[in-house]
Amino acid sequence: MKLEQITALSTTADTKIVLMIMDGLGGLPVSLDGLTELETAKTPNMDQLAREGILGQTNPISPGITPGSGPAHLGLFGIDPVAHEVGRGVLEAIGVGLDVHKGDVAVRGNFCTVDTLGNITDRRAGRIPSEVGASLVEKLKPIKIEGVETEIRHVKEYRFALVMRGKNLSPELFETDPQRTGVAPLPVKAKSPEAERTADLFNLWISKAMKILADQPKANALTIRGYATDPGLPGYKEMYGLRAACVAVYPMYRGVAKLVGMDVVQFEGETPSDEFSAVARAWNDYDFFFVHIKKTDSYGEDGNFEGKVKIIEGVDQALPELLQLKPDVLMITGDHSTPAKLKSHSWHPVPFLLWAPATVRPDMQSYFGERACSQGGLGNIYSLDVMPLALAHANRLIKFGA
Amino acid sequence: MKLEQITALSTTADTKIVLMIMDGLGGLPVSLDGLTELETAKTPNMDQLAREGILGQTNPISPGITPGSGPAHLGLFGIDPVAHEVGRGVLEAIGVGLDVHKGDVAVRGNFCTVDTLGNITDRRAGRIPSEVGASLVEKLKPIKIEGVETEIRHVKEYRFALVMRGKNLSPELFETDPQRTGVAPLPVKAKSPEAERTADLFNLWISKAMKILADQPKANALTIRGYATDPGLPGYKEMYGLRAACVAVYPMYRGVAKLVGMDVVQFEGETPSDEFSAVARAWNDYDFFFVHIKKTDSYGEDGNFEGKVKIIEGVDQALPELLQLKPDVLMITGDHSTPAKLKSHSWHPVPFLLWAPATVRPDMQSYFGERACSQGGLGNIYSLDVMPLALAHANRLIKFGA
Numbered sequence: 001m002k003l004e005q006i007t008a009l010s011t012t013a014d015t016k017i018v019l020m021i022m023d024g025l026g027g028l029p030v031s032l033d034g035l036t037e038l039e040t041a042k043t044p045n046m047d048q049l050a051r052e053g054i055l056g057q058t059n060p061i062s063p064g065i066t067p068g069s070g071p072a073h074l075g076l077f078g079i080d081p082v083a084h085e086v087g088r089g090v091l092e093a094i095g096v097g098l099d100v101h102k103g104d105v106a107v108r109g110n111f112c113t114v115d116t117l118g119n120i121t122d123r124r125a126g127r128i129p130s131e132v133g134a135s136l137v138e139k140l141k142p143i144k145i146e147g148v149e150t151e152i153r154h155v156k157e158y159r160f161a162l163v164m165r166g167k168n169l170s171p172e173l174f175e176t177d178p179q180r181t182g183v184a185p186l187p188v189k190a191k192s193p194e195a196e197r198t199a200d201l202f203n204l205w206i207s208k209a210m211k212i213l214a215d216q217p218k219a220n221a222l223t224i225r226g227y228a229t230d231p232g233l234p235g236y237k238e239m240y241g242l243r244a245a246c247v248a249v250y251p252m253y254r255g256v257a258k259l260v261g262m263d264v265v266q267f268e269g270e271t272p273s274d275e276f277s278a279v280a281r282a283w284n285d286y287d288f289f290f291v292h293i294k295k296t297d298s299y300g301e302d303g304n305f306e307g308k309v310k311i312i313e314g315v316d317q318a319l320p321e322l323l324q325l326k327p328d329v330l331m332i333t334g335d336h337s338t339p340a341k342l343k344s345h346s347w348h349p350v351p352f353l354l355w356a357p358a359t360v361r362p363d364m365q366s367y368f369g370e371r372a373c374s375q376g377g378l379g380n381i382y383s384l385d386v387m388p389l390a391l392a393h394a395n396r397l398i399k400f401g402a
Numbered sequence: 403m404k405l406e407q408i409t410a411l412s413t414t415a416d417t418k419i420v421l422m423i424m425d426g427l428g429g430l431p432v433s434l435d436g437l438t439e440l441e442t443a444k445t446p447n448m449d450q451l452a453r454e455g456i457l458g459q460t461n462p463i464s465p466g467i468t469p470g471s472g473p474a475h476l477g478l479f480g481i482d483p484v485a486h487e488v489g490r491g492v493l494e495a496i497g498v499g500l501d502v503h504k505g506d507v508a509v510r511g512n513f514c515t516v517d518t519l520g521n522i523t524d525r526r527a528g529r530i531p532s533e534v535g536a537s538l539v540e541k542l543k544p545i546k547i548e549g550v551e552t553e554i555r556h557v558k559e560y561r562f563a564l565v566m567r568g569k570n571l572s573p574e575l576f577e578t579d580p581q582r583t584g585v586a587p588l589p590v591k592a593k594s595p596e597a598e599r600t601a602d603l604f605n606l607w608i609s610k611a612m613k614i615l616a617d618q619p620k621a622n623a624l625t626i627r628g629y630a631t632d633p634g635l636p637g638y639k640e641m642y643g644l645r646a647a648c649v650a651v652y653p654m655y656r657g658v659a660k661l662v663g664m665d666v667v668q669f670e671g672e673t674p675s676d677e678f679s680a681v682a683r684a685w686n687d688y689d690f691f692f693v694h695i696k697k698t699d700s701y702g703e704d705g706n707f708e709g710k711v712k713i714i715e716g717v718d719q720a721l722p723e724l725l726q727l728k729p730d731v732l733m734i735t736g737d738h739s740t741p742a743k744l745k746s747h748s749w750h751p752v753p754f755l756l757w758a759p760a761t762v763r764p765d766m767q768s769y770f771g772e773r774a775c776s777q778g779g780l781g782n783i784y785s786l787d788v789m790p791l792a793l794a795h796a797n798r799l800i801k802f803g804a
Contacts, residue, residue, distance in 0.1 A: 177601030379782035
């Protein structure tokens, strides 16, 4: 069913929903007869929820498709990630904590190396270390362009994000990276007459930046691409009538949450317990909590099987703090799989647990793990089905038709 | 695959299909470690069919969406219930046994209370008892309007259904219920010039009705809304080449069956055995039988877990009468779930059993129940998949492509 139809069926109720996303939760056994990270982890609390609730597995996009973090989260929030692609510039910018509002233009930037003729010799500036990249970004921060505001932030190594804010800006611009060496970076060109002024403004910023970088041994030039503005996604309030809050340590996930109208809860620390305490403090002010655990994904990307297991166990140990708030609906899942065996995001379906004591139909599963989820009562669902299921179990959807 | 493609693949065969819908069949355990209504019921015959056949669970619309009876049945009949919404007036009218044909306009009516200025003081006429409502409808039956035929029937309490039949009628009308008190009922107004005459005819009917009701203590006025005509759904013959019959006790389900071109089999009594006898008598005249059992839903709505269990057991006891007819395909399912625990329709998937001795691929399940169905060989399907599966198992679908 389409989002606008879900919206039309949404109603209010005095119920609270928690969606805990352990990033990259899904895994693989290292040897074919072994266990996955989640199956290996000792998770007595989640296993109890699995016995009382229902399991399934979600496909973030469709079978075989590996999602980035942006689309993977959008799907879980109920927004079709294939129909609503969030521009790379916006993801890069919100990933480092920059705000991107309607009308702003966000871009991804790369430092590069050019020769004395100005032709590119290395598109990634010899992959300069992050410390160097960060110090260069500091040098570029003072650049001022009349009529607009610019904000730059380092991402990592040779990468940075830049946001331009002002009136009548347009992201309809061609990228400056020629995608090969031996030629100069391209000037910013407009794809439409309305974007001419924005092209001029970016060219002005680039020329000032090039002067500052001119004496660098490696990163003596730059390219920009991925121009994008706030995609204007619908918010939780308008989609579902939910006052929604985000509890996340990493800027990227706070940024995605802000794009769908969630408030970001501020808190100190970065342990699961710190996050659950933040949920507790905000409990009375919101109907929906998105709680994000990052390190399952980080250890997966590092190929650190044991590290990922430990993070999952840490979340499980802290879980009673969340449960004592008595959510009406608690869902535990990942945005995608990040098996340590593959050291990257993957396409494998994601374990999904739904616990809702008043309304759930329990299945036959007795622990939280990939194999149990593949036999779960919910079967294989799409991440787009997650929000309707959450609303239904929280008595927040009325009947369709008579 | 789309309906027109299913139609293109449909072929004839000398096989018979029975679709038995136990309304609201899906349930929930009252306590999280308990059994559902269907799991609790002793159903040796259905369990035998489960062992010989294949199980699955159906989603009437999509995960999380609770359907009304109209859309839930349409889906099982192979018609997309989201794309083909049947108007409220039509559902109300067929629910009390009124026929609605192409060009008729059916509406829902409410008795209401107005003060001496004609302003509404109670939109539901103080929720008059059904006996009062029924006697008022009797008083309105003699109303005649020149050029059209009108038929009115009581629904319950303050509600009635009215059908107007004649030439060039249009349902493009605004409702007369102002949705608040302190103002008078609105006159019927047309949304388009073609509907002007219909508006006049309804206004004429209303003015005559108001005179008859004028001296009533509570129900001294009325409002109408939900104008709709026969949605023009495709019939079983044209969709699937099936001569289809409906065996149902309640008018609503006979009405929905008529909308898709089924013949309604008349019979005495209302037990499962009475219904199966009716199927037996009509056996040679039809290829497809829709058998509807209502009381599973009624007891579910009442919150009567044990009552629902007993109804299921009663159906199981009578089942040999149906089996001795030797259907080629027998499907047993519900249109949606109505857990006694929730006392209402719900979004939970519906247990589905398909038995077809000549063509079925049996799975590993050994009884008919929600948990077994969640592990069934058919997996999670949409109710729209049911008719293609029925046709296939009855050798009534040819190969797609070479």
